[in-house]
Amino acid sequence: MLADLRFRLRALLRRAAVEHELDEELAGHLAHLEQQWIAEGLDPVEARRRARLALGGLDQTREACRDARGTRYIEDLARDLRYAWRALTRKPALLATAVLSLALGIGANTVVFGIVSAVVLHPLAVPDAGRIVAVNGSGGPSHSFPNYRDIRDRSTSFDDLFAYRIAPMALELDGPATRAWGLIVTGNYFGALGLAPAAGRLITRDDDGAPGESPYVILGYDLWQSRFGGDPSIIGRRLHINQHPYTVIGVAPRGFHGVDVFYRSEVWVPMAMQPQVEGWSWLDSRTTWNAWIAGRLKPGVSLADADAELGVIAAQLAREHRENEGLRLSVSPAGLAGAYFREPVEAFGRGVLLLAALVLLAACVNLASLFSARIGERQRELSIRIAIGAGRWRVVRQLLAEAVIIAVLGGAAAVALAAGLLDLLSRWRAHADLPVQVAVDADWRVLAFGLGVGLLTVLVFGVVPALRGWQADPNAGLKGPAGAGPQRRWLGEGLLAIQVALCAVLVTASLVAVRGLVASFKMPVGFEPDGLAAATVELDRAGYDQARGLQFQQRALERVASLPGVRAAAWANSIPLTLDQSTSSFYTEGETDFRPANALKAMVYNVSPGFFRTVGARLRAGREFTPGDREGSVEVAIVNEAFAERLFGTVQAVGRRFRHGGGPPIAVVGVVESGKYRSLTEPAQPVVFWPAAQKYNGSTMLLARTARPEGDVAREIRDILVSLDPELPVYGTGSARQNIGLVYVPAVAAAWALGAFGLLAVMLACTGVYGLSSGIVARRARELAIRRAIGAQSRQVLDAVFRRIGGALGLGAAAGLAGILAARPLLAHVVHGASPGNPLVIAGAVMLLLLTGILSASGPARRALRLDPMRELRQD
Amino acid sequence: MTVGRQPLPQGTLDLLVLKALSLQPLHGWGIADRLQQMTGEALQVGQGSIYPALHRLERRGWIKARWATTENNRRAKYYELTAAGRRQLESEVASWRRLAALVGRVIDFA
Numbered sequence: 001m002l003a004d005l006r007f008r009l010r011a012l013l014r015r016a017a018v019e020h021e022l023d024e025e026l027a028g029h030l031a032h033l034e035q036q037w038i039a040e041g042l043d044p045v046e047a048r049r050r051a052r053l054a055l056g057g058l059d060q061t062r063e064a065c066r067d068a069r070g071t072r073y074i075e076d077l078a079r080d081l082r083y084a085w086r087a088l089t090r091k092p093a094l095l096a097t098a099v100l101s102l103a104l105g106i107g108a109n110t111v112v113f114g115i116v117s118a119v120v121l122h123p124l125a126v127p128d129a130g131r132i133v134a135v136n137g138s139g140g141p142s143h144s145f146p147n148y149r150d151i152r153d154r155s156t157s158f159d160d161l162f163a164y165r166i167a168p169m170a171l172e173l174d175g176p177a178t179r180a181w182g183l184i185v186t187g188n189y190f191g192a193l194g195l196a197p198a199a200g201r202l203i204t205r206d207d208d209g210a211p212g213e214s215p216y217v218i219l220g221y222d223l224w225q226s227r228f229g230g231d232p233s234i235i236g237r238r239l240h241i242n243q244h245p246y247t248v249i250g251v252a253p254r255g256f257h258g259v260d261v262f263y264r265s266e267v268w269v270p271m272a273m274q275p276q277v278e279g280w281s282w283l284d285s286r287t288t289w290n291a292w293i294a295g296r297l298k299p300g301v302s303l304a305d306a307d308a309e310l311g312v313i314a315a316q317l318a319r320e321h322r323e324n325e326g327l328r329l330s331v332s333p334a335g336l337a338g339a340y341f342r343e344p345v346e347a348f349g350r351g352v353l354l355l356a357a358l359v360l361l362a363a364c365v366n367l368a369s370l371f372s373a374r375i376g377e378r379q380r381e382l383s384i385r386i387a388i389g390a391g392r393w394r395v396v397r398q399l400l401a402e403a404v405i406i407a408v409l410g411g412a413a414a415v416a417l418a419a420g421l422l423d424l425l426s427r428w429r430a431h432a433d434l435p436v437q438v439a440v441d442a443d444w445r446v447l448a449f450g451l452g453v454g455l456l457t458v459l460v461f462g463v464v465p466a467l468r469g470w471q472a473d474p475n476a477g478l479k480g481p482a483g484a485g486p487q488r489r490w491l492g493e494g495l496l497a498i499q500v501a502l503c504a505v506l507v508t509a510s511l512v513a514v515r516g517l518v519a520s521f522k523m524p525v526g527f528e529p530d531g532l533a534a535a536t537v538e539l540d541r542a543g544y545d546q547a548r549g550l551q552f553q554q555r556a557l558e559r560v561a562s563l564p565g566v567r568a569a570a571w572a573n574s575i576p577l578t579l580d581q582s583t584s585s586f587y588t589e590g591e592t593d594f595r596p597a598n599a600l601k602a603m604v605y606n607v608s609p610g611f612f613r614t615v616g617a618r619l620r621a622g623r624e625f626t627p628g629d630r631e632g633s634v635e636v637a638i639v640n641e642a643f644a645e646r647l648f649g650t651v652q653a654v655g656r657r658f659r660h661g662g663g664p665p666i667a668v669v670g671v672v673e674s675g676k677y678r679s680l681t682e683p684a685q686p687v688v689f690w691p692a693a694q695k696y697n698g699s700t701m702l703l704a705r706t707a708r709p710e711g712d713v714a715r716e717i718r719d720i721l722v723s724l725d726p727e728l729p730v731y732g733t734g735s736a737r738q739n740i741g742l743v744y745v746p747a748v749a750a751a752w753a754l755g756a757f758g759l760l761a762v763m764l765a766c767t768g769v770y771g772l773s774s775g776i777v778a779r780r781a782r783e784l785a786i787r788r789a790i791g792a793q794s795r796q797v798l799d800a801v802f803r804r805i806g807g808a809l810g811l812g813a814a815a816g817l818a819g820i821l822a823a824r825p826l827l828a829h830v831v832h833g834a835s836p837g838n839p840l841v842i843a844g845a846v847m848l849l850l851l852t853g854i855l856s857a858s859g860p861a862r863r864a865l866r867l868d869p870m871r872e873l874r875q876d
Numbered sequence: 877m878t879v880g881r882q883p884l885p886q887g888t889l890d891l892l893v894l895k896a897l898s899l900q901p902l903h904g905w906g907i908a909d910r911l912q913q914m915t916g917e918a919l920q921v922g923q924g925s926i927y928p929a930l931h932r933l934e935r936r937g938w939i940k941a942r943w944a945t946t947e948n949n950r951r952a953k954y955y956e957l958t959a960a961g962r963r964q965l966e967s968e969v970a971s972w973r974r975l976a977a978l979v980g981r982v983i984d985f986a
Binding site: 021025032033054057058060064065067070 | 903928929931932934937
């Protein structure tokens with residue numbers, strides 16, 4: 001076995017030497033025979049003749065030896081590839097077109113695959129990440145902390161179950177405090193994930209002690225590198241989080257940013273410190289659903305097993321605590337907030353991947369028709385080769401070799417392109433202040449995918465021309481250029497029709513996506529985000545009590561309102577469509593049984609007087625809050641239309657009253673229009689606005705309506721806040737659009753992806769139409785020139801050339817539009833409210849296709865009209 | 877009675893080459909000479925056809941080659957049996973004998 005391998009390798013790698021040795025041996029043999037004959041008395045010429053006769057044909061012997069060496073197949077392959085390369089480089093334009101269109105087609109797929117792979121398939125950089133799962137609650141990823149303890153203690157499906165909480169923190173190292181995105185985690189967090197520290201130690205169960213007793217912090221690797229240059233002496237350093245002293249005990253491993261792919265954590269503190277970090281404790285509250293749960297499945301336990309067990313636990317918990325009424329629990333692969341983001345993201349990814357596959361298919365069809373035309377041109381050469389004895393298989397192999405070369409070049413170019421684009425994407429951040437960053441590495445999976453898809457395309461676009469090569473008829477081919485049968489003449493048009501159909505699908509999809517993007521930016525969100533500047537401080541976390549906090553808010557508001565160019569100003573704990581949203585339970589005035597089943601869950605905002613005027617929300621009835629709505633005066637609220645309809649059955653709700661928990665009734669003083677609060681795609685949500693002076697909240701987002709650039713005004717607001725208290729970290733400084741930018745990400749991503757696909761499809765269709773029409777003009781040049789010479793009109797010539805191309809275009813476009821209408825439900829996962837049936841969209845797509853066809857056929861058409869009969873007839 | 881030139885049955889050339897090499901290492905034409913000598917020129921073997929056979933045998937590791945100088949001071953490639961080649965020769969000879977005996981018995985049977 002080993003000898004065989006060594007021998008074949010030598011035969012392959014030292015081919016020249018092996019051949020040379022053989023020649024030397026044969027020469028020696030000949031000389032020996034010759035001398036024998038001479039010794040027997042023959043003259044040298046006759047001796048040589050007899051020697052050659054005895055040895056047999058030298059070339060046959062050499063060939064037989066090559067066969068015997070067992071390397072024939074590879075040597076032939078190498079020769080095919082060399083020949084194909086020479087044939088391809090003789091037509092550099094064709095080679096470039098083919099490689100480029102394939103590179104773009106494969107590249108688009110590789111980029112999409114890279115993102116899906118990084119976000120959906122492999123979101124976690126921890127050992128055996130496939131077994132890390134998130135526990136879903138009733139309507140999302142959140143759980144109360146007592147429920148977490150119960151689930152952890154009762155379940156047996158998990159090696160370990162940990163809880164964590166996303167929490168921004170004011171981090172004070174040397175200079176003034178800055179805001180860092182952090183996680184508050186239970187002691188088993190790092191252990192369950194199987195992580196080892198980059199320096200120092202990680203948080204362990206020993207840090208789960210009494211609240212406030214483990215003031216330790218883990219720094220993220222990136223933060224450690226950027227702020228401390230990777231200095232190991234950072235371990236043991238003191239720093240302040242929300243103005244409390246903490247000790248750095250370790251650094252998280254490189255590349256680890258937390259369990260969820262969209263949230264890049266920079267610091268971790270133990271759950272025992274939660275009350276201190278957040279200013280109040282929810283660790284024993286069954287009504288505060290702030291903890292996210294994840295864990296590692298035991299080996300051999302499936303998701304379904306875990307679901308079944310959690311179903312039992314959920315039923316128990318619902319019986320034992322009435323806060324858990326209707327509780328449902330299930331597991332999902334971790335990384336995307338359990339099922340909450342995973343389901344829409346997966347559907348989006350599937351839709352985009354499918355469209356990307358269509359781009360690749362269009363590229364393949366394009367190449368198939370390019371190559372098919374090329375075989376048409378080479379019919380004569382192929383016929384001659386078959387006529388002089390080349391096997392058909394050999395001819396086909398050579399044609400396939402061309403396809404393989406193009407596929408490999410295209411695949412390599414695609415992977416390079418994709419790696420560049422993915423790198424660019426990894427650097428992108430939605431907004432400097434948001435902890436969202438998608439880190440996509442072009443890893444081996446991406447590389448393998450790109451090259452694998454490249455080779456797969458060979459099968460698609462290499463087969464058609466290979467079949468034509470197989471069928472090459474030496475008789476017909478040698479008789480002349482007009483020998484193509486009727487069936488072959490339709491091949492080009494058929495391929496073009498397929499290409500146009502794919503193009504129609506992709507162009508329509510891209511128009512739908514662009515329309516969706518425009519629509520989502522125009523979509524009324526219940527307030528006017530343009531011309532609104534904002535900056536935020538967290539007063540609770542800086543140790544402010546209610547009295548000092550309220551005073552700070554009033555003084556800040558006064559100074560912001562007096563900024564030049566500010567028409568209105570207000571503050572609120574948060575604005576709709578940002579990450580920071582909270583909900584609470586409300587009841588009708590007459591309710592006595594305050595169970596969750598009887599409650600209306602609504603989102604809550606604490607807003608200052610003038611808030612609605614400032615953000616541009618329209619009051620349907622009633623009044624804004626005034627300075628008179630202060631602590632001690634009658635408790636009032638403003639609700640949105642959805643709340644009024646759900647609780648009172650009418651939007652005429654001013655003067656009506658409702659209850660918040662078991663407290664006294666609260667009077668509605670205003671009704672505001674419904675808007676969007678969490679996402680652009682949600683149905684109308686009920687919302688309650690509290691007067692900030694009656695229901696104090698330390699989170700303070702200062703807002704200013706202005707005609708000046710929002711960024712400038714926002715920086716002035718920040719300066720005011722800093723001048724009032726230099727210790728306060730200010731974040732979210734910028735326009736309201738920037739602060740709510742995340743909700744536009746799906747529409748922007750869809751528009752980019754589908755727009756790029758549409759553009760690629762149009763480019764491919766252009767080369768397809770151009771290639772086919774210029775091929776026809778070239779093939780029929782003589783005939784057309786004669787027609788022209790005997791008096792055919794321009795229109796008749798064009799008709800002769802382009803009638804069938806036009807037919808293919810029309811047929812393809814119709815099929816494509818029918819296809820996209822049928823695929824509407826799928827498209828709806830990618831573009832919210834997708835409307836491919838919209839007349840504007842269809843008209844736009846048809847116009848685009850028409851324009852594509854006309855523009856790309858105009859060159860060949862001009863050539864057809866300018867044919868010179870004399871020159872065409874003189875050929876051959 | 878005339879002795880005609882006998883064509884070589886498929887696959888037996890390899891065996892003959894192994895046998896030729898079993899006494900001493902030989903170069904290409906040495907093997908050809910030895911074959912002629914052993915068969916009394918009764919076998920019809922194109923001398924060139926031993927070279928593919930040599931390549932085949934070398935690939936299987938039954939013979940190995942090295943360059944050396946002949947008695948006439950010419951450079952030549954000498955082939956010799958390996959241990960595996962020797963075993964192969966023995967087993968092929970044995971199976972050939974069994975086959976020949978079997979065929980002989982069948983032919984003599986009637």
